Amino acid sequence: MRLLGTRDTADSTSRRRSDGFDSTWRPRWFVGLAVATLCVVLVLVLPSETFAWNAVYRGATAVALLAFVLIALRMPRRVRGVWWSLLAFQVLTVVADTVYDIEYIDQSTSFPGTADVLFLLAYVPVLVALGLLIRGLHPGRDREAWIDSVILSVAAASIVGAFLIAPALADSGLTGLPLLVAIAYPFLDLLVLCCLVWLIAGGGRPNPALMLLVLSFALYLVGDVIRDTTLADGIDEATWGWLEALHLAGLLMMALAAAAPGARWVSANEQDGSSRITRARILAMAVGVVTVPILVAIRITGGPSAVNAVLAIAAVMIILLTIWRIALLVRQVENERRITEFVLDSTGDGIIGLDRDGLVAFANLSARRMLRCREEDLVGQRFHDIAHHHHADGTPFAWEDCPVDALVMSGGVGTIQGQTYFRRDGSAFPVEIVVSPLMRDGVLTGSVTSFRDVSERQAVAEVQRQFVSVVSHELRTPLTSIKGSLQMLDSGLFGEVNSEQQELLTMAVNNSDRLSHLVNDILDLERLDAGRMPLHPQPVSAYELAEQAVSGITGAADAAGISVTAQEAPPGATAVVDVDAHRILQVLTNLLGNAIKFSERGSAVRTEVTTEGDMVRICVIDEGRGIPADQLARVFERFGQVESGDARRHDGSGLGLAIAREIAVRSGGTIEVTSEVGVGSRFAVLLPSVRAGGVA
Amino acid sequence: MTKRILVVDDDHDVRTLIAMSLSRVGGHDVRAAASGSECMAELEQWVPDVVVLDVMMPGMDGPATLAAIRATPAVAEVPVVFLTASVVEADMERLHSLPVSGVLGKPFDPMQLPTLLSELLGW
Numbered sequence: 010m011r012l013l014g015t016r017d018t019a020d021s022t023s024r025r026r027s028d029g030f031d032s033t034w035r036p037r038w039f040v041g042l043a044v045a046t047l048c049v050v051l052v053l054v055l056p057s058e059t060f061a062w063n064a065v066y067r068g069a070t071a072v073a074l075l076a077f078v079l080i081a082l083r084m085p086r087r088v089r090g091v092w093w094s095l096l097a098f099q100v101l102t103v104v105a106d107t108v109y110d111i112e113y114i115d116q117s118t119s120f121p122g123t124a125d126v127l128f129l130l131a132y133v134p135v136l137v138a139l140g141l142l143i144r145g146l147h148p149g150r151d152r153e154a155w156i157d158s159v160i161l162s163v164a165a166a167s168i169v170g171a172f173l174i175a176p177a178l179a180d181s182g183l184t185g186l187p188l189l190v191a192i193a194y195p196f197l198d199l200l201v202l203c204c205l206v207w208l209i210a211g212g213g214r215p216n217p218a219l220m221l222l223v224l225s226f227a228l229y230l231v232g233d234v235i236r237d238t239t240l241a242d243g244i245d246e247a248t249w250g251w252l253e254a255l256h257l258a259g260l261l262m263m264a265l266a267a268a269a270p271g272a273r274w275v276s277a278n279e280q281d282g283s284s285r286i287t288r289a290r291i292l293a294m295a296v297g298v299v300t301v302p303i304l305v306a307i308r309i310t311g312g313p314s315a316v317n318a319v320l321a322i323a324a325v326m327i328i329l330l331t332i333w334r335i336a337l338l339v340r341q342v343e344n345e346r347r348i349t350e351f352v353l354d355s356t357g358d359g360i361i362g363l364d365r366d367g368l369v370a371f372a373n374l375s376a377r378r379m380l381r382c383r384e385e386d387l388v389g390q391r392f393h394d395i396a397h398h399h400h401a402d403g404t405p406f407a408w409e410d411c412p413v414d415a416l417v418m419s420g421g422v423g424t425i426q427g428q429t430y431f432r433r434d435g436s437a438f439p440v441e442i443v444v445s446p447l448m449r450d451g452v453l454t455g456s457v458t459s460f461r462d463v464s465e466r467q468a469v470a471e472v473q474r475q476f477v478s479v480v481s482h483e484l485r486t487p488l489t490s491i492k493g494s495l496q497m498l499d500s501g502l503f504g505e506v507n508s509e510q511q512e513l514l515t516m517a518v519n520n521s522d523r524l525s526h527l528v529n530d531i532l533d534l535e536r537l538d539a540g541r542m543p544l545h546p547q548p549v550s551a552y553e554l555a556e557q558a559v560s561g562i563t564g565a566a567d568a569a570g571i572s573v574t575a576q577e578a579p580p581g582a583t584a585v586v587d588v589d590a591h592r593i594l595q596v597l598t599n600l601l602g603n604a605i606k607f608s609e610r611g612s613a614v615r616t617e618v619t620t621e622g623d624m625v626r627i628c629v630i631d632e633g634r635g636i637p638a639d640q641l642a643r644v645f646e647r648f649g650q651v652e653s654g655d656a657r658r659h660d661g662s663g664l665g666l667a668i669a670r671e672i673a674v675r676s677g678g679t680i681e682v683t684s685e686v687g688v689g690s691r692f693a694v695l696l697p698s699v700r701a702g703g704v705a
Numbered sequence: 706m707t708k709r710i711l712v713v714d715d716d717h718d719v720r721t722l723i724a725m726s727l728s729r730v731g732g733h734d735v736r737a738a739a740s741g742s743e744c745m746a747e748l749e750q751w752v753p754d755v756v757v758l759d760v761m762m763p764g765m766d767g768p769a770t771l772a773a774i775r776a777t778p779a780v781a782e783v784p785v786v787f788l789t790a791s792v793v794e795a796d797m798e799r800l801h802s803l804p805v806s807g808v809l810g811k812p813f814d815p816m817q818l819p820t821l822l823s824e825l826l827g828w
């Protein structure tokens with residue numbers, strides 16, 4: 010029965026999950042299922058104990074056993090104990106069944122016989138296998154699953170025992186050892202049932218092999234119940250057929266379980282370790298809890314009996330276990346509530362739970378502290394009316410106009426800045442608010458609004474702003490005097506100066522310009538870093554930007570003896586970019602200034618505009634000395650100069666390209682450079698283009 | 706056309722430079738004040754065509770002086786142009802939001818200052 014095998018072929022390995030757990034159903038498994046179903050049906054429909062019946066029954070049993078042996082022997086070490094125990098159970102059961110048939114044929118059937126000893130012995134490996142499964146799937150002490158299992162099993166056993174097995178035992182007239190053996194079967198079945206419920210009560214990943222195993226045992230248990238209930242009257246032909254069919258079905262199902270996906274991790278401890286409380290489980294427990302006392306109440310009218318006493322004990326046991334279970338549940342809920350409360354109270358942000366009407370459902374400790382409110386001041390009240398009733402300027406803030414409540418109502422997610430909350434004493438503080446929807450079963454029930462006091466952040470920002478403001482004032486004021494005085498002297502307004510004086514004057518003007526640029530660059534970088542250089546993008550022609558930049562630098566180019574030209578827009582060409590024109594002009598001017606600085610007198614610098622998909626490329630191309638390939642990346646670094654001394658020789662701060670790149674990136678674009686030493690460089694500014702209807 | 710200009714700046718050198726630029730390059734009639742209070746005292750005796758007002762000054766700063774000018778009926782309508790060394794965007798936005806004719810930055814080119822002022826005021 011190689012069909013059912015789970016050999017480690019390359020094919021099966023490839024289909025194994027990345028975490029090592031195979032979960033693929035194979036076609037040959039379904040072939041096995043079809044053959045097994047056919048065998049069970051044939052056992053049911055063929056005349057009992059005929060050659061054909063025996064051929065099917067014995068043949069299927071032998072093949073299933075052989076397949077089980079082959080599969081069990083190849084199981085990985087971590088699940089080998091389970092499958093080998095089940096193999097022992099299968100072997101014992103088949104042997105016991107055979108012995109029973111021999112005793113039956115020999116007319117030597119007695120109760121209890123040799124077969125009963127073997128059948129009872131078979132429970133040992135079963136319980137070992139179930140124990141191993143439970144230990145693997147329920148790591149640690151899962152008391153809840155254990156209690157639930159006992160309640161459900163005792164309830165189920167009480168019903169079956171009271172209505173089916175007990176009357177049958179009473180009518181059988183068995184006494185002594187036969188009676189003990191007859192009682193041992195349902196008792197051991199109760200243990201098996203308890204284990205099965207325990208197994209399926211846990212959480213974790215669904216395992217097809219485990220489910221098939223449980224189903225297999227369920228078939229065995231149904232067979233046992235039928236057998237127990239027919240003790241008194243003897244087993245008729247039809248019942249016998251059903252018992253044999255159930256036995257074969259159980260055996261085949263177990264073999265199919267061994268070949269099913271998940272068999273190799275059937276007891277692997279990769280579960281989440283906690284039993285899940287599902288509605289079905291609670292309902293089943295409730296039925297169990299209610300049924301047994303009702304059963305006792307019904308039966309007690311029939312007068313005292315051993316069965317009633319057992320039932321009464323079962324009822325008391327179930328009631329006590331239920332009380333214990335409820336106590337554990339209450340403690341668990343209380344613990345979870347405390348943990349939730351602890352986590353909520355430990356966070357520094359204020360967290361407010363709002364229902365869909367904006368009423369407060371809960372408020373954590375930080376929220377209460379920040380608002381200087383008690384819980385009872387908040388819960389049930391409209392939060393807007395308590396903390397958000399006015400704007401920062403003191404004008405009333407209607408709830409209907411509140412953006413936070415609009416988000417709460419719509420179930421939206423968002424961060425809202427620039428808001429002001431008011432404390433209970435009327436004092437105000439600036440907040441940043443984050444709103445997240447609260448969903449239950451896919452239905453919007455409210456929102457969680459967290460807020461943070463940003464007073465300190467604003468104070469720090471204000472200090473930084475003041476620092477820059479003061480520094481820029483203190484640096485620029487003397488520069489204004491120095492530069493302005495030199496420019497006035499240099500203008501000749503106060504009379505001509507001799508050539509030496511003019512040379513000194515020019516030197517002073519140039520250096521004051523350099524100092525002025527450095528101060529401006531440093532302040533620009535600081536503002537870019539601090540995010541205090543807001544850009545105001547507007548659609549503008551890239552050709553116009555290039556022309557303006559060229560026009561602005563013509564004076565410097567003429568002085569350096571370099572021709573600078575802007576590419577004229579071809580007829581019909583549109584290259585509109587969505588940028589802050591003032592800042593991009595700063596970028597282009599900087600690139601042109603660099604090109605002029607590093608070009609030889611008599612060479613040319615030009616601009617070129619091209620469109621590339623959603624971007625417009627404005628290039629500044631020079632015929633200068635070029636940049637070595639290994640230095641290309643450095644040119645955009647702060648104070649990055651190709652050669653040390655460039656800054657002094659060319660009056661550069663070493664910050665211009667860094668600023669240009671920052672502005673280009675913040676405009677949604679970038680700057681690229683290509684260069685060849687001795688040939689020239691090409692700096693390209695890529696900017697987002699605008700097409701009809703908006704930004705591309 | 707010669708205009709009367711009152712220059713207010715706490716920095717002596719800058720004040721001198723502005724006054725020299727506006728008088729020598731622009732050919733205007735220029736008076737100077739070293740503080741907001743001096744400015745108000747000067748305005749009691751002399752009504753200029755424009756006040757060129759520094760922003761950051763000890764005591765009464767530029768905006769406070771502007772408020773005082775606007776609150777003085779005799780000179781309330783006199784145009785005011787701020788001169789600032791600040792590069793902080795928020796400062797610039799705040800200054801532009803005030804009732805002034807314009808905001809000029811430092812450092813400036815003294816040879817161009819009279820032209821800039823004329824363009825701002827439509828002279």
